Amino acid sequence: MKLDILVFAVHPDDAELGCSGTILKHIAAGKKVGIVDLTRGELGTRGTAETRDQESAASTAILGLHIRENLGMRDGFFKNDEEHQLKIIRMIRKYAPEIVLSNALHDRHPDHGRAGELVYDALFLSGLAKVKTQLDGKEQQAFRPRLLLQYIQDRYIQPDILVDVTEFWEKKLESIHAFKTQFFNPDNDDQQTYISSPDFLKIIEARSRELGKSIGAVHAEGFTSKKLLGVNDLFELK
Numbered sequence: 001m002k003l004d005i006l007v008f009a010v011h012p013d014d015a016e017l018g019c020s021g022t023i024l025k026h027i028a029a030g031k032k033v034g035i036v037d038l039t040r041g042e043l044g045t046r047g048t049a050e051t052r053d054q055e056s057a058a059s060t061a062i063l064g065l066h067i068r069e070n071l072g073m074r075d076g077f078f079k080n081d082e083e084h085q086l087k088i089i090r091m092i093r094k095y096a097p098e099i100v101l102s103n104a105l106h107d108r109h110p111d112h113g114r115a116g117e118l119v120y121d122a123l124f125l126s127g128l129a130k131v132k133t134q135l136d137g138k139e140q141q142a143f144r145p146r147l148l149l150q151y152i153q154d155r156y157i158q159p160d161i162l163v164d165v166t167e168f169w170e171k172k173l174e175s176i177h178a179f180k181t182q183f184f185n186p187d188n189d190d191q192q193t194y195i196s197s198p199d200f201l202k203i204i205e206a207r208s209r210e211l212g213k214s215i216g217a218v219h220a221e222g223f224t225s226k227k228l229l230g231v232n233d234l235f236e237l238k
Contacts, residue, residue, distance in 0.1 A: 003097040006095050006097035008088065009102075009115075010111045010114075011041040018104075018221070020168075020172045022163045023065070024171050033063075036071060039076075059176075071088075089122050100119065103150065104155070120226065149161065162212075162214060164220050165208070165220060184197065208220060
């Protein structure tokens with residue numbers, strides 16, 4: 001299946017927190033969107049790899065994703081090396097997306113920045129014909145998406161582009177709350193963590209509202225780009 005947008009997320013729930021409003025908006029517009037999670041989030045203090053799998057499936061249904069895969073990389077210890085780059089390249093060539101969204105290039109969690117750089121490097125290599133990959137015994141064709149953006153995560157990064165997600169805010173929250181072991185739940189007696197604090201999702205909302213205010217919207221999600229972005233028509237800008 002060819003996708004319009006492919007989202008890479010190092011941990012299950014990263015995409016939901018960072019760009020699920022944008023995902024929902026484009027699916028509603030008829031675009032094909034999928035997520036590839038790099039790890040199962042097995043080092044998380046709360047929950048297990050198995051519960052994260054179940055929660056990912058629940059969120060997938062809420063978002064209406066066309067595909068979701070997990071590459072099973074080692075949480076916390078994967079590297080930006082040839083082995084891991086080839087895993088990303090296979091997914092890019094498999095789904096041939098026009099646009100790729102990935103983790104922030106630097107953030108509080110070191111996995112986020114490492115994953116962002118991994119996808120950035122792999123996306124370039126995916127366009128080189130002499131980088132050979134196979135899938136299901138068949139050689140893949142070189143392919144490079146036309147655009148790579150990084151969604152903003154825990155640390156504030158000045159965005160290069162904002163997407164109005166006001167209409168999809170409640171559904172975004174629903175997809176986040178699908179990860180029941182990870183976020184605030186008064187009935188959960190597990191050890192409290194940074195993201196399970198009741199204040200954490202308030203911060204997510206506050207940032208969304210602050211970014212939205214910049215473009216005359218209630219809620220927005222921000223993205224960065226390593227290359228300059230252009231538009232065909234100045235009247236498309238908000």
